[in-house]
Amino acid sequence: MDEEITHKLAVLIDADNAQPSIVEGLLAEVAKFGTANVKRIYGDWTSPRLSSWKDVLLQHSIQPIQQFGYTRGKNATDSAMIIDAMDLLYSDKFDGFCLVSSDSDFTKLAARLRESGLVVYGFGEQKTPEPFVAACDKFVYTEVLRDEEDDQIETKQKSTNELKQDTKLVNLLRSAVEASSDETNWAHLGPVGSYIAKQSPEFDPRNYGFHKLGELVNATKLFEMEERPVGEGQSKAIYIKDKRK
Known part of the structure:
Protein backbone atom coordinates (compact mmCIF):
# COMPACT_ATOMS: atom_id res chain seq x y z
CA MET A 1 0.00 0.00 0.00
CA ASP A 2 1.30 3.44 -0.95
CA GLU A 3 2.24 5.72 1.92
CA GLU A 4 -0.16 8.62 2.35
CA ILE A 5 1.29 11.93 1.22
CA THR A 6 1.19 14.61 3.92
CA HIS A 7 1.42 18.27 2.97
CA LYS A 8 4.16 20.22 4.72
CA LEU A 9 2.81 23.45 6.14
CA ALA A 10 4.29 26.58 7.70
CA VAL A 11 2.08 28.10 10.38
CA LEU A 12 2.73 31.83 10.91
CA ILE A 13 0.77 33.64 13.64
CA ASP A 14 0.40 37.38 14.11
CA ALA A 15 0.27 37.69 17.91
CA ASP A 16 -1.11 41.22 17.63
CA ASN A 17 -4.20 39.91 15.82
CA ALA A 18 -4.85 36.49 17.39
CA GLN A 19 -5.85 35.15 20.80
CA PRO A 20 -4.24 32.30 22.79
CA SER A 21 -7.68 30.73 23.24
CA ILE A 22 -7.76 29.63 19.59
CA VAL A 23 -4.53 27.62 19.58
CA GLU A 24 -5.96 24.20 20.46
CA GLY A 25 -8.61 24.47 17.76
CA LEU A 26 -6.21 26.10 15.32
CA LEU A 27 -3.66 23.29 15.42
CA ALA A 28 -6.40 20.67 15.23
CA GLU A 29 -7.72 22.40 12.12
CA VAL A 30 -4.24 22.66 10.59
CA ALA A 31 -3.81 18.91 11.11
CA LYS A 32 -6.72 18.34 8.73
CA PHE A 33 -4.74 20.00 5.94
CA GLY A 34 -1.26 18.60 6.62
CA THR A 35 1.68 18.64 9.04
CA ALA A 36 2.84 21.85 10.68
CA ASN A 37 6.59 21.56 10.08
CA VAL A 38 7.09 25.17 11.16
CA LYS A 39 5.12 26.98 13.86
CA ARG A 40 6.13 30.59 14.48
CA ILE A 41 4.42 33.50 16.18
CA TYR A 42 5.43 37.15 15.76
CA GLY A 43 5.20 40.03 18.20
CA ASP A 44 6.98 42.29 20.65
CA TRP A 45 7.48 39.85 23.53
CA THR A 46 8.74 42.61 25.80
CA SER A 47 5.17 43.93 25.85
CA PRO A 48 3.03 42.83 28.86
CA ARG A 49 -0.05 42.44 26.65
CA LEU A 50 1.43 39.34 25.06
CA SER A 51 2.19 37.62 28.38
CA SER A 52 -0.91 35.41 28.10
CA TRP A 53 0.74 33.62 25.17
CA LYS A 54 3.68 32.25 27.21
CA ASP A 55 2.22 28.97 28.51
CA VAL A 56 0.49 28.29 25.19
CA LEU A 57 3.73 28.59 23.23
CA LEU A 58 5.59 26.18 25.48
CA GLN A 59 2.77 23.64 25.46
CA HIS A 60 2.48 23.54 21.68
CA SER A 61 6.12 24.14 20.72
CA ILE A 62 5.41 27.37 18.87
CA GLN A 63 8.54 29.45 18.28
CA PRO A 64 8.20 33.11 19.31
CA ILE A 65 9.89 35.59 16.97
CA GLN A 66 10.82 38.88 18.63
CA GLN A 67 10.03 42.03 16.70
CA PHE A 68 10.43 45.38 18.40
CA GLY A 69 8.02 48.15 17.49
CA TYR A 70 10.62 50.63 16.31
CA THR A 71 8.13 53.28 15.25
CA ARG A 72 4.72 54.10 16.64
CA GLY A 73 1.86 53.61 14.21
CA LYS A 74 3.87 51.14 12.13
CA ASN A 75 3.31 47.40 12.39
CA ALA A 76 6.80 45.92 12.44
CA THR A 77 5.34 42.50 13.27
CA ASP A 78 3.63 42.30 9.88
CA SER A 79 6.86 43.10 8.06
CA ALA A 80 8.83 40.45 9.95
CA MET A 81 6.19 37.82 9.28
CA ILE A 82 6.05 38.66 5.57
CA ILE A 83 9.85 38.53 5.21
CA ASP A 84 9.98 35.15 6.96
CA ALA A 85 7.18 33.83 4.76
CA MET A 86 9.11 34.73 1.62
CA ASP A 87 12.28 33.09 2.98
CA LEU A 88 10.30 29.91 3.68
CA LEU A 89 8.73 30.07 0.24
CA TYR A 90 12.11 30.22 -1.48
CA SER A 91 13.36 27.27 0.57
CA ASP A 92 11.08 25.04 -1.54
CA LYS A 93 10.38 22.87 1.51
CA PHE A 94 6.68 23.60 1.94
CA ASP A 95 3.41 22.80 0.19
CA GLY A 96 1.39 25.50 1.88
CA PHE A 97 1.07 28.22 4.48
CA CYS A 98 -1.32 28.89 7.34
CA LEU A 99 -1.55 32.64 7.97
CA VAL A 100 -3.19 33.49 11.28
CA SER A 101 -4.30 37.10 11.44
CA SER A 102 -7.31 39.37 10.95
CA ASP A 103 -5.13 42.02 9.32
CA SER A 104 -5.63 42.98 5.67
CA ASP A 105 -1.87 43.67 5.39
CA PHE A 106 -1.37 39.99 4.55
CA THR A 107 -3.59 40.09 1.45
CA LYS A 108 -0.68 40.60 -0.95
CA LEU A 109 1.36 37.89 0.80
CA ALA A 110 -1.44 35.34 0.42
CA ALA A 111 -1.81 36.20 -3.26
CA ARG A 112 1.96 35.95 -3.83
CA LEU A 113 2.19 32.54 -2.18
CA ARG A 114 -0.67 31.23 -4.31
CA GLU A 115 0.99 32.59 -7.45
CA SER A 116 3.93 30.34 -6.59
CA GLY A 117 1.65 27.31 -6.56
CA LEU A 118 1.34 26.90 -2.80
CA VAL A 119 -1.96 26.52 -0.97
CA VAL A 120 -2.84 29.21 1.56
CA TYR A 121 -5.10 28.67 4.56
CA GLY A 122 -6.17 31.83 6.36
CA PHE A 123 -7.39 32.04 9.95
CA GLY A 124 -8.91 35.17 11.43
CA GLU A 125 -11.90 36.69 13.18
CA GLN A 126 -15.12 37.47 11.33
CA LYS A 127 -14.04 41.11 11.20
CA GLU A 143 -14.70 32.00 16.39
CA VAL A 144 -15.57 28.40 15.42
CA LEU A 145 -12.19 27.21 16.70
CA ARG A 146 -12.97 28.60 20.14
CA ASP A 147 -16.41 26.97 19.92
CA GLU A 148 -14.84 23.52 19.68
CA GLU A 149 -12.90 24.10 22.89
CA ASP A 150 -15.71 25.73 24.88
CA ASP A 151 -19.24 24.44 24.61
CA GLN A 152 -20.46 27.49 26.52
CA ILE A 153 -19.80 29.77 23.55
CA GLU A 154 -20.86 27.42 20.77
CA THR A 155 -22.22 29.21 17.70
CA LYS A 156 -26.00 29.19 17.81
CA GLN A 157 -27.50 26.91 15.21
CA LYS A 158 -29.50 28.94 12.73
CA SER A 159 -33.13 28.02 12.12
CA THR A 160 -34.56 26.91 8.78
CA ASN A 161 -36.18 30.31 8.28
CA GLU A 162 -32.92 32.12 9.01
CA LEU A 163 -31.07 29.93 6.52
CA LYS A 164 -33.70 30.45 3.81
CA GLN A 165 -33.47 34.21 4.30
CA ASP A 166 -29.69 34.15 3.82
CA THR A 167 -29.68 34.91 0.10
CA LYS A 168 -25.94 34.51 -0.28
CA LEU A 169 -25.99 31.05 1.31
CA VAL A 170 -29.02 29.85 -0.67
CA ASN A 171 -27.56 31.04 -3.99
CA LEU A 172 -24.21 29.42 -3.17
CA LEU A 173 -25.77 26.06 -2.34
CA ARG A 174 -28.06 26.06 -5.37
CA SER A 175 -25.25 27.05 -7.73
CA ALA A 176 -23.03 24.30 -6.33
CA VAL A 177 -25.72 21.66 -6.74
CA GLU A 178 -26.52 22.85 -10.26
CA ALA A 179 -22.85 22.75 -11.28
CA SER A 180 -22.31 19.28 -9.77
CA SER A 181 -25.54 17.56 -10.81
CA ASP A 182 -26.03 14.85 -13.42
CA GLU A 183 -28.77 14.59 -16.05
CA THR A 184 -31.28 13.61 -13.34
CA ASN A 185 -30.46 16.80 -11.36
CA TRP A 186 -28.95 14.80 -8.47
CA ALA A 187 -25.51 15.80 -7.18
CA HIS A 188 -23.02 13.93 -4.98
CA LEU A 189 -22.33 15.91 -1.81
CA GLY A 190 -18.53 15.63 -2.25
CA PRO A 191 -18.30 17.61 -5.52
CA VAL A 192 -20.84 20.09 -4.15
CA GLY A 193 -18.52 20.79 -1.23
CA SER A 194 -15.52 21.14 -3.55
CA TYR A 195 -17.36 23.65 -5.74
CA ILE A 196 -18.37 25.71 -2.71
CA ALA A 197 -14.78 25.76 -1.42
CA LYS A 198 -13.57 27.20 -4.74
CA GLN A 199 -16.28 29.84 -4.88
CA SER A 200 -16.27 30.92 -1.24
CA PRO A 201 -13.02 30.44 0.75
CA GLU A 202 -14.69 31.48 4.02
CA PHE A 203 -17.61 29.03 3.77
CA ASP A 204 -17.85 26.70 6.74
CA PRO A 205 -20.99 24.91 8.04
CA ARG A 206 -19.78 25.71 11.56
CA ASN A 207 -20.40 29.40 10.89
CA TYR A 208 -24.11 28.50 10.86
CA GLY A 209 -23.95 26.17 13.86
CA PHE A 210 -23.61 22.87 11.94
CA HIS A 211 -20.65 20.49 11.97
CA LYS A 212 -21.11 19.07 8.46
CA LEU A 213 -22.24 20.34 5.07
CA GLY A 214 -24.92 17.67 4.80
CA GLU A 215 -26.47 18.79 8.08
CA LEU A 216 -26.58 22.39 6.89
CA VAL A 217 -28.08 21.48 3.50
CA ASN A 218 -30.76 19.35 5.18
CA ALA A 219 -31.64 22.15 7.61
CA THR A 220 -32.47 24.55 4.76
CA LYS A 221 -35.33 22.26 3.64
CA LEU A 222 -34.63 23.44 0.09
CA PHE A 223 -33.15 20.16 -1.16
CA GLU A 224 -34.10 16.53 -1.40
CA MET A 225 -31.51 14.23 0.12
CA GLU A 226 -30.91 10.51 -0.11
CA GLU A 227 -28.21 8.03 0.84
CA ARG A 228 -27.00 5.54 -1.75
CA PRO A 229 -24.79 2.50 -1.19
CA VAL A 230 -21.26 2.64 -2.56
CA GLY A 231 -20.07 -0.55 -4.25
CA GLU A 232 -20.59 -3.77 -2.32
CA GLY A 233 -19.47 -2.35 1.02
CA GLN A 234 -21.44 -0.84 3.86
CA SER A 235 -20.50 2.76 3.11
CA LYS A 236 -23.03 5.18 1.70
CA ALA A 237 -22.86 8.42 -0.26
CA ILE A 238 -25.15 11.40 0.15
CA TYR A 239 -26.86 12.85 -2.93
CA ILE A 240 -28.87 16.07 -3.04
CA LYS A 241 -31.31 17.66 -5.45
CA ASP A 242 -32.87 21.11 -5.64
CA LYS A 243 -36.57 20.74 -4.78
CA ARG A 244 -37.41 23.19 -7.55
CA LYS A 245 -36.22 20.70 -10.16
Whole structure:
Protein backbone atom coordinates (compact mmCIF):
# COMPACT_ATOMS: atom_id res chain seq x y z
CA MET A 1 0.00 0.00 0.00
CA ASP A 2 1.30 3.44 -0.95
CA GLU A 3 2.24 5.72 1.92
CA GLU A 4 -0.16 8.62 2.35
CA ILE A 5 1.29 11.93 1.22
CA THR A 6 1.19 14.61 3.92
CA HIS A 7 1.42 18.27 2.97
CA LYS A 8 4.16 20.22 4.72
CA LEU A 9 2.81 23.45 6.14
CA ALA A 10 4.29 26.58 7.70
CA VAL A 11 2.08 28.10 10.38
CA LEU A 12 2.73 31.83 10.91
CA ILE A 13 0.77 33.64 13.64
CA ASP A 14 0.40 37.38 14.11
CA ALA A 15 0.27 37.69 17.91
CA ASP A 16 -1.11 41.22 17.63
CA ASN A 17 -4.20 39.91 15.82
CA ALA A 18 -4.85 36.49 17.39
CA GLN A 19 -5.85 35.15 20.80
CA PRO A 20 -4.24 32.30 22.79
CA SER A 21 -7.68 30.73 23.24
CA ILE A 22 -7.76 29.63 19.59
CA VAL A 23 -4.53 27.62 19.58
CA GLU A 24 -5.96 24.20 20.46
CA GLY A 25 -8.61 24.47 17.76
CA LEU A 26 -6.21 26.10 15.32
CA LEU A 27 -3.66 23.29 15.42
CA ALA A 28 -6.40 20.67 15.23
CA GLU A 29 -7.72 22.40 12.12
CA VAL A 30 -4.24 22.66 10.59
CA ALA A 31 -3.81 18.91 11.11
CA LYS A 32 -6.72 18.34 8.73
CA PHE A 33 -4.74 20.00 5.94
CA GLY A 34 -1.26 18.60 6.62
CA THR A 35 1.68 18.64 9.04
CA ALA A 36 2.84 21.85 10.68
CA ASN A 37 6.59 21.56 10.08
CA VAL A 38 7.09 25.17 11.16
CA LYS A 39 5.12 26.98 13.86
CA ARG A 40 6.13 30.59 14.48
CA ILE A 41 4.42 33.50 16.18
CA TYR A 42 5.43 37.15 15.76
CA GLY A 43 5.20 40.03 18.20
CA ASP A 44 6.98 42.29 20.65
CA TRP A 45 7.48 39.85 23.53
CA THR A 46 8.74 42.61 25.80
CA SER A 47 5.17 43.93 25.85
CA PRO A 48 3.03 42.83 28.86
CA ARG A 49 -0.05 42.44 26.65
CA LEU A 50 1.43 39.34 25.06
CA SER A 51 2.19 37.62 28.38
CA SER A 52 -0.91 35.41 28.10
CA TRP A 53 0.74 33.62 25.17
CA LYS A 54 3.68 32.25 27.21
CA ASP A 55 2.22 28.97 28.51
CA VAL A 56 0.49 28.29 25.19
CA LEU A 57 3.73 28.59 23.23
CA LEU A 58 5.59 26.18 25.48
CA GLN A 59 2.77 23.64 25.46
CA HIS A 60 2.48 23.54 21.68
CA SER A 61 6.12 24.14 20.72
CA ILE A 62 5.41 27.37 18.87
CA GLN A 63 8.54 29.45 18.28
CA PRO A 64 8.20 33.11 19.31
CA ILE A 65 9.89 35.59 16.97
CA GLN A 66 10.82 38.88 18.63
CA GLN A 67 10.03 42.03 16.70
CA PHE A 68 10.43 45.38 18.40
CA GLY A 69 8.02 48.15 17.49
CA TYR A 70 10.62 50.63 16.31
CA THR A 71 8.13 53.28 15.25
CA ARG A 72 4.72 54.10 16.64
CA GLY A 73 1.86 53.61 14.21
CA LYS A 74 3.87 51.14 12.13
CA ASN A 75 3.31 47.40 12.39
CA ALA A 76 6.80 45.92 12.44
CA THR A 77 5.34 42.50 13.27
CA ASP A 78 3.63 42.30 9.88
CA SER A 79 6.86 43.10 8.06
CA ALA A 80 8.83 40.45 9.95
CA MET A 81 6.19 37.82 9.28
CA ILE A 82 6.05 38.66 5.57
CA ILE A 83 9.85 38.53 5.21
CA ASP A 84 9.98 35.15 6.96
CA ALA A 85 7.18 33.83 4.76
CA MET A 86 9.11 34.73 1.62
CA ASP A 87 12.28 33.09 2.98
CA LEU A 88 10.30 29.91 3.68
CA LEU A 89 8.73 30.07 0.24
CA TYR A 90 12.11 30.22 -1.48
CA SER A 91 13.36 27.27 0.57
CA ASP A 92 11.08 25.04 -1.54
CA LYS A 93 10.38 22.87 1.51
CA PHE A 94 6.68 23.60 1.94
CA ASP A 95 3.41 22.80 0.19
CA GLY A 96 1.39 25.50 1.88
CA PHE A 97 1.07 28.22 4.48
CA CYS A 98 -1.32 28.89 7.34
CA LEU A 99 -1.55 32.64 7.97
CA VAL A 100 -3.19 33.49 11.28
CA SER A 101 -4.30 37.10 11.44
CA SER A 102 -7.31 39.37 10.95
CA ASP A 103 -5.13 42.02 9.32
CA SER A 104 -5.63 42.98 5.67
CA ASP A 105 -1.87 43.67 5.39
CA PHE A 106 -1.37 39.99 4.55
CA THR A 107 -3.59 40.09 1.45
CA LYS A 108 -0.68 40.60 -0.95
CA LEU A 109 1.36 37.89 0.80
CA ALA A 110 -1.44 35.34 0.42
CA ALA A 111 -1.81 36.20 -3.26
CA ARG A 112 1.96 35.95 -3.83
CA LEU A 113 2.19 32.54 -2.18
CA ARG A 114 -0.67 31.23 -4.31
CA GLU A 115 0.99 32.59 -7.45
CA SER A 116 3.93 30.34 -6.59
CA GLY A 117 1.65 27.31 -6.56
CA LEU A 118 1.34 26.90 -2.80
CA VAL A 119 -1.96 26.52 -0.97
CA VAL A 120 -2.84 29.21 1.56
CA TYR A 121 -5.10 28.67 4.56
CA GLY A 122 -6.17 31.83 6.36
CA PHE A 123 -7.39 32.04 9.95
CA GLY A 124 -8.91 35.17 11.43
CA GLU A 125 -11.90 36.69 13.18
CA GLN A 126 -15.12 37.47 11.33
CA LYS A 127 -14.04 41.11 11.20
CA THR A 128 -11.23 40.13 8.78
CA PRO A 129 -11.40 42.33 5.65
CA GLU A 130 -12.86 40.65 2.58
CA PRO A 131 -9.75 41.09 0.37
CA PHE A 132 -7.61 38.96 2.71
CA VAL A 133 -10.33 36.31 2.96
CA ALA A 134 -10.67 36.15 -0.83
CA ALA A 135 -6.88 35.93 -1.32
CA CYS A 136 -6.76 32.57 0.51
CA ASP A 137 -7.66 29.13 -0.83
CA LYS A 138 -9.55 28.45 2.40
CA PHE A 139 -10.39 30.81 5.24
CA VAL A 140 -11.50 29.67 8.69
CA TYR A 141 -13.09 32.08 11.13
CA THR A 142 -11.43 31.60 14.50
CA GLU A 143 -14.70 32.00 16.39
CA VAL A 144 -15.57 28.40 15.42
CA LEU A 145 -12.19 27.21 16.70
CA ARG A 146 -12.97 28.60 20.14
CA ASP A 147 -16.41 26.97 19.92
CA GLU A 148 -14.84 23.52 19.68
CA GLU A 149 -12.90 24.10 22.89
CA ASP A 150 -15.71 25.73 24.88
CA ASP A 151 -19.24 24.44 24.61
CA GLN A 152 -20.46 27.49 26.52
CA ILE A 153 -19.80 29.77 23.55
CA GLU A 154 -20.86 27.42 20.77
CA THR A 155 -22.22 29.21 17.70
CA LYS A 156 -26.00 29.19 17.81
CA GLN A 157 -27.50 26.91 15.21
CA LYS A 158 -29.50 28.94 12.73
CA SER A 159 -33.13 28.02 12.12
CA THR A 160 -34.56 26.91 8.78
CA ASN A 161 -36.18 30.31 8.28
CA GLU A 162 -32.92 32.12 9.01
CA LEU A 163 -31.07 29.93 6.52
CA LYS A 164 -33.70 30.45 3.81
CA GLN A 165 -33.47 34.21 4.30
CA ASP A 166 -29.69 34.15 3.82
CA THR A 167 -29.68 34.91 0.10
CA LYS A 168 -25.94 34.51 -0.28
CA LEU A 169 -25.99 31.05 1.31
CA VAL A 170 -29.02 29.85 -0.67
CA ASN A 171 -27.56 31.04 -3.99
CA LEU A 172 -24.21 29.42 -3.17
CA LEU A 173 -25.77 26.06 -2.34
CA ARG A 174 -28.06 26.06 -5.37
CA SER A 175 -25.25 27.05 -7.73
CA ALA A 176 -23.03 24.30 -6.33
CA VAL A 177 -25.72 21.66 -6.74
CA GLU A 178 -26.52 22.85 -10.26
CA ALA A 179 -22.85 22.75 -11.28
CA SER A 180 -22.31 19.28 -9.77
CA SER A 181 -25.54 17.56 -10.81
CA ASP A 182 -26.03 14.85 -13.42
CA GLU A 183 -28.77 14.59 -16.05
CA THR A 184 -31.28 13.61 -13.34
CA ASN A 185 -30.46 16.80 -11.36
CA TRP A 186 -28.95 14.80 -8.47
CA ALA A 187 -25.51 15.80 -7.18
CA HIS A 188 -23.02 13.93 -4.98
CA LEU A 189 -22.33 15.91 -1.81
CA GLY A 190 -18.53 15.63 -2.25
CA PRO A 191 -18.30 17.61 -5.52
CA VAL A 192 -20.84 20.09 -4.15
CA GLY A 193 -18.52 20.79 -1.23
CA SER A 194 -15.52 21.14 -3.55
CA TYR A 195 -17.36 23.65 -5.74
CA ILE A 196 -18.37 25.71 -2.71
CA ALA A 197 -14.78 25.76 -1.42
CA LYS A 198 -13.57 27.20 -4.74
CA GLN A 199 -16.28 29.84 -4.88
CA SER A 200 -16.27 30.92 -1.24
CA PRO A 201 -13.02 30.44 0.75
CA GLU A 202 -14.69 31.48 4.02
CA PHE A 203 -17.61 29.03 3.77
CA ASP A 204 -17.85 26.70 6.74
CA PRO A 205 -20.99 24.91 8.04
CA ARG A 206 -19.78 25.71 11.56
CA ASN A 207 -20.40 29.40 10.89
CA TYR A 208 -24.11 28.50 10.86
CA GLY A 209 -23.95 26.17 13.86
CA PHE A 210 -23.61 22.87 11.94
CA HIS A 211 -20.65 20.49 11.97
CA LYS A 212 -21.11 19.07 8.46
CA LEU A 213 -22.24 20.34 5.07
CA GLY A 214 -24.92 17.67 4.80
CA GLU A 215 -26.47 18.79 8.08
CA LEU A 216 -26.58 22.39 6.89
CA VAL A 217 -28.08 21.48 3.50
CA ASN A 218 -30.76 19.35 5.18
CA ALA A 219 -31.64 22.15 7.61
CA THR A 220 -32.47 24.55 4.76
CA LYS A 221 -35.33 22.26 3.64
CA LEU A 222 -34.63 23.44 0.09
CA PHE A 223 -33.15 20.16 -1.16
CA GLU A 224 -34.10 16.53 -1.40
CA MET A 225 -31.51 14.23 0.12
CA GLU A 226 -30.91 10.51 -0.11
CA GLU A 227 -28.21 8.03 0.84
CA ARG A 228 -27.00 5.54 -1.75
CA PRO A 229 -24.79 2.50 -1.19
CA VAL A 230 -21.26 2.64 -2.56
CA GLY A 231 -20.07 -0.55 -4.25
CA GLU A 232 -20.59 -3.77 -2.32
CA GLY A 233 -19.47 -2.35 1.02
CA GLN A 234 -21.44 -0.84 3.86
CA SER A 235 -20.50 2.76 3.11
CA LYS A 236 -23.03 5.18 1.70
CA ALA A 237 -22.86 8.42 -0.26
CA ILE A 238 -25.15 11.40 0.15
CA TYR A 239 -26.86 12.85 -2.93
CA ILE A 240 -28.87 16.07 -3.04
CA LYS A 241 -31.31 17.66 -5.45
CA ASP A 242 -32.87 21.11 -5.64
CA LYS A 243 -36.57 20.74 -4.78
CA ARG A 244 -37.41 23.19 -7.55
CA LYS A 245 -36.22 20.70 -10.16
